[in-house]
Amino acid sequence: MFPMEKSAPKVPSDRTTRDRLLDAAEHLFGIHGYKGAGMRMLAEEAGVNLGAATYHFGSKDALYIETFLRRFRVMNAERLRLLRESEEQAEGKPLPVARIVDCMIRPLFQSGLKHPSFQLLLARNLFMPPPFLHAVIRQELEPNIKVFQAALLRALPAMPDSLLHLRTMFGMGALLVFSFQMAQMVFERHATFYENVLEEMVRFISAGLQSELPPSPEQWLPFPFPPDSESR
Amino acid sequence: MFPMEKSAPKVPSDRTTRDRLLDAAEHLFGIHGYKGAGMRMLAEEAGVNLGAATYHFGSKDALYIETFLRRFRVMNAERLRLLRESEEQAEGKPLPVARIVDCMIRPLFQSGLKHPSFQLLLARNLFMPPPFLHAVIRQELEPNIKVFQAALLRALPAMPDSLLHLRTMFGMGALLVFSFQMAQMVFERHATFYENVLEEMVRFISAGLQSELPPSPEQWLPFPFPPDSESR
DNA sequence: GGAACATTAATACAAACGTATGACTTATTT
DNA sequence: AAATAAGTCATACGTTTGTATTAATGTTCC
Numbered sequence: 001m002f003p004m005e006k007s008a009p010k011v012p013s014d015r016t017t018r019d020r021l022l023d024a025a026e027h028l029f030g031i032h033g034y035k036g037a038g039m040r041m042l043a044e045e046a047g048v049n050l051g052a053a054t055y056h057f058g059s060k061d062a063l064y065i066e067t068f069l070r071r072f073r074v075m076n077a078e079r080l081r082l083l084r085e086s087e088e089q090a091e092g093k094p095l096p097v098a099r100i101v102d103c104m105i106r107p108l109f110q111s112g113l114k115h116p117s118f119q120l121l122l123a124r125n126l127f128m129p130p131p132f133l134h135a136v137i138r139q140e141l142e143p144n145i146k147v148f149q150a151a152l153l154r155a156l157p158a159m160p161d162s163l164l165h166l167r168t169m170f171g172m173g174a175l176l177v178f179s180f181q182m183a184q185m186v187f188e189r190h191a192t193f194y195e196n197v198l199e200e201m202v203r204f205i206s207a208g209l210q211s212e213l214p215p216s217p218e219q220w221l222p223f224p225f226p227p228d229s230e231s232r
Numbered sequence: 233m234f235p236m237e238k239s240a241p242k243v244p245s246d247r248t249t250r251d252r253l254l255d256a257a258e259h260l261f262g263i264h265g266y267k268g269a270g271m272r273m274l275a276e277e278a279g280v281n282l283g284a285a286t287y288h289f290g291s292k293d294a295l296y297i298e299t300f301l302r303r304f305r306v307m308n309a310e311r312l313r314l315l316r317e318s319e320e321q322a323e324g325k326p327l328p329v330a331r332i333v334d335c336m337i338r339p340l341f342q343s344g345l346k347h348p349s350f351q352l353l354l355a356r357n358l359f360m361p362p363p364f365l366h367a368v369i370r371q372e373l374e375p376n377i378k379v380f381q382a383a384l385l386r387a388l389p390a391m392p393d394s395l396l397h398l399r400t401m402f403g404m405g406a407l408l409v410f411s412f413q414m415a416q417m418v419f420e421r422h423a424t425f426y427e428n429v430l431e432e433m434v435r436f437i438s439a440g441l442q443s444e445l446p447p448s449p450e451q452w453l454p455f456p457f458p459p460d461s462e463s464r
Numbered sequence: 465g466g467a468a469c470a471t472t473a474a475t476a477c478a479a480a481c482g483t484a485t486g487a488c489t490t491a492t493t494t
Numbered sequence: 495a496a497a498t499a500a501g502t503c504a505t506a507c508g509t510t511t512g513t514a515t516t517a518a519t520g521t522t523c524c
Contacts, residue, residue, distance in 0.1 A: 052502070208406075208435075214431060
């Protein structure tokens with residue numbers, strides 16, 4: 001029933017079918033969304049048989065999750081790596097806000113230039129993940145968010161937690177929507193000076209984060225990220 | 233074949249079936265998206281027959297468009313009204329950036345409190361509209377964007393067009409994603425001090441828009457809004 | 465009151481969906 | 495070389511999809 005139930009030394013065999021399926025899934029799920037891309041469509045684009053998908057992944061959901069995590073994990077790891085590297089260079093001193101934001105954003109830009117389809121998929125899923133993905137994303141993203149929040153709090157000691165949380169979410173929104181648009185530009189081969197755009201985005205978000213504190217004490221509930229859409 | 237081909241003085245009759253269908257569509261399309269909500273689901277929630285949808289709207293696409301435009305139009309009109317009102321009060325002097333941003337954002341907050349389902353629908357469609365909606369949105373949004381861009385340019389005369397355009401887009405992104413999350417909070421009856429959040433968002437976006445100009449001349453292509461997803 | 469129309473209702477249809485199955489071919493192992 | 499496993503393939507099943515069709519029921523006006 002399942003591909004490697006016993007023995008199976010190192011998944012040596014395919015390396016083609018399975019990966020071609022993943023690539024096709026990344027591409028088509030990114031463009032059409034989870035509901036918009038059917039298994040037959042994927043199989044055709046990948047040039048494999050319809051049954052191959054069920055064989056290698058078990059179900060559409062599982063394929064979707066795997067497609068998403070494949071790059072999401074390395075992107076998050078890269079984010080942490082950059083931040084740690086910066087903090088080592090700073091030798092104990094709190095990092096400037098812009099630097100922290102840069103560490104957060106840069107991997108997304110880099111990944112977007114190499115894998116625009118994934119960037120579409122990513123934006124889709126951070127915005128409105130299908131229900132079965134929601135927990136996965138949260139679990140994968142949570143440690144990341146914690147670390148960056150902590151770094152920002154060190155850089156902005158006067159800012160209340162809840163306010164920073166809200167502002168971070170605004171920044172995420174700007175980043176998210178923009179990355180979606182950028183992916184389509186990359187897709188259409190509209191080469192642009194993305195380094196400039198990245199700098200500009202860092203400036204925008206940093207300015208927002210550092211803007212003056214509100215006169216009245218802020219009062220609101222925490223907004224979860226990402227929100228779960230299909231829940232109702 | 234069609235409901236009011238001739239005579240048909242004033243569409244007097246229903247006022248129930250048709251509107252119940254629109255309400256159900258707003259609710260379910262908002263939550264599940266275009267692909268996620270089927271005609272039978274809508275009919276059941278509205279408490280009407282399946283055929284009624286085809287009869288009153290012709291097709292699923294048409295129903296979707298009408299559901300979207302019903303509130304989108306009045307929201308945009310309200311935006312323009314607020315801006316014009318502010319400009320009259322200013323008597324020729326350029327408005328402060330924060331004021332312009334407020335006029336842009338406030339109607340969305342108000343609408344979100346009254347019609348959270350529509351807010352979900354709106355965020356969905358501004359982010360990744362189904363292909364058949366793309367042109368509609370663009371046409372409806374274009375004059376609005378022009379007016380606000382002009383007002384911002386008057387407030388920020390030193391800023392190059394392309395930079396303002398990019399920063400505006402960042403702001404849109406923050407607004408968009410947040411409105412999606414807010415809608416779900418409203419849904420779950422988590423009453424919060426939304427006026428505070430609104431102020432905070434105005435502050436964030438205004439700070440981003442007014443942040444220092446880049447040292448090097450910016451160079452990039454214009455990013456379209458909204459981007460068309462399904463196009464590839 | 466009956467003709468003309470507007471609306472609702474029940475049912476049918478072809479297409480697309482995700483998944484399951486069993487036969488066939490290729491690899492790997494002993 | 496035989497045997498076992500891994501992978502590929504064509505095909506089929508049961509749902510669900512959006513829409514079309516046709517009959518039944520209200521409603522309106524002369």
